Amino acid sequence: MLIDGINYRTIWFSEDGNTVEIIDQTRLPHTLVILRLQTSAQMVRAIQEMNVRGAPLIGAAAACGMVLAMQEATDDASMELAAQVLCASRPTAVNLRWAVERMLAALRPLSPELRPAAARSLAQVICDEDVALNRQIGRHGLALLRSHYEKVGRPLNILTHCNAGWLATVDWGTALAPIYAAFDAGIPLHVWVDETRPRNQGAALTAWELGKHGVPHTVIADNAGGHLMQHGQVDVVIVGADRVTSSGDVCNKIGTYLKALAAHDNHVPFYAAVPSPTIDWRIADGLREIPIEERGADEVAWVHGRTKDGELLSVHVLPEGSPAANPAFDVTPARLVTGIITEHGVSRPDQLRRIFP
Numbered sequence: 001m002l003i004d005g006i007n008y009r010t011i012w013f014s015e016d017g018n019t020v021e022i023i024d025q026t027r028l029p030h031t032l033v034i035l036r037l038q039t040s041a042q043m044v045r046a047i048q049e050m051n052v053r054g055a056p057l058i059g060a061a062a063a064c065g066m067v068l069a070m071q072e073a074t075d076d077a078s079m080e081l082a083a084q085v086l087c088a089s090r091p092t093a094v095n096l097r098w099a100v101e102r103m104l105a106a107l108r109p110l111s112p113e114l115r116p117a118a119a120r121s122l123a124q125v126i127c128d129e130d131v132a133l134n135r136q137i138g139r140h141g142l143a144l145l146r147s148h149y150e151k152v153g154r155p156l157n158i159l160t161h162c163n164a165g166w167l168a169t170v171d172w173g174t175a176l177a178p179i180y181a182a183f184d185a186g187i188p189l190h191v192w193v194d195e196t197r198p199r200n201q202g203a204a205l206t207a208w209e210l211g212k213h214g215v216p217h218t219v220i221a222d223n224a225g226g227h228l229m230q231h232g233q234v235d236v237v238i239v240g241a242d243r244v245t246s247s248g249d250v251c252n253k254i255g256t257y258l259k260a261l262a263a264h265d266n267h268v269p270f271y272a273a274v275p276s277p278t279i280d281w282r283i284a285d286g287l288r289e290i291p292i293e294e295r296g297a298d299e300v301a302w303v304h305g306r307t308k309d310g311e312l313l314s315v316h317v318l319p320e321g322s323p324a325a326n327p328a329f330d331v332t333p334a335r336l337v338t339g340i341i342t343e344h345g346v347s348r349p350d351q352l353r354r355i356f357p
């Protein structure tokens, strides 16, 4: 997508192919910084520290991490170890495991000297495929948003949580792909952006990328969504997902479940936009089977921002000695989900297998 007239993806290989470059998402919205990663350990750290984040992007980053690992050592034991370490870097988004397993399946049968080049070309395929899947999600989501717009007959109010835009993917985004497609097609719309404490991916990232594209939006406190729905100010909710079970349970950023409950109570359609690598066909019960990442208490205790003078600052917002807990994701049961927008079309959550035979 465009940043001030220049086309960017979130991740790419340097021209010599030996370095992976990423947009550092911990520095947005205040500064655009590109990080250059040369080792698989640096990639693991970038995933853990959330310089790259968002389920599809984490998958692409892990594939690129395997390329860096193959530049370091190509024997079986080193390759398996690098894969294990990458897989363990974040637990919830299934795209990470999906990408590493796909890389391993291609690399294992090859002799060690063939592995670096093969890893490089498959990682590029995984990145390019992500863009293509998201474009398809945008296409199907556009038809859906058009039908909602025709029903309401005034600018459509869409609420989204966290960041499932192009920054969460290689390009285009998942939940925001239909919004970009509808905006580009001239459908009048406005997006309510949940700030998404504790890391504020909505306020920092979603608002930034919507603004760069010119999409009308308003950032709201996480607790405002229910009130807006009760007053008819939300027509549709669209979120992304970090993992969806075969039965359609949707695991996404903490707070998504509360939005789904409010949407259900107010008869507001609630959609998750999900490319197929986010579907975990091995599990059916999201509440029991999806590992929920527990992140550091500091993310709750400290808030980062910019002062009026432009200085970047971190401040502590808890009383001295108060502990904090930080579960990073929650699971919205399929019964609260109106539909799942995939690259194959829109499905009822409990009928995903019909569109992915």
Ligand code: MRU
Binding pocket: 053, 054, 055, 056, 161, 162, 163, 164, 165, 168, 169, 174, 175, 201, 239, 240, 241, 242, 252, 253, 254, 328
């Ligand atoms: O912790 P993050 O920022 O990696 O989590 C990302 C999310 O939960 C997003 O909401 C998203 O929907 C999944 S990625 C498209």
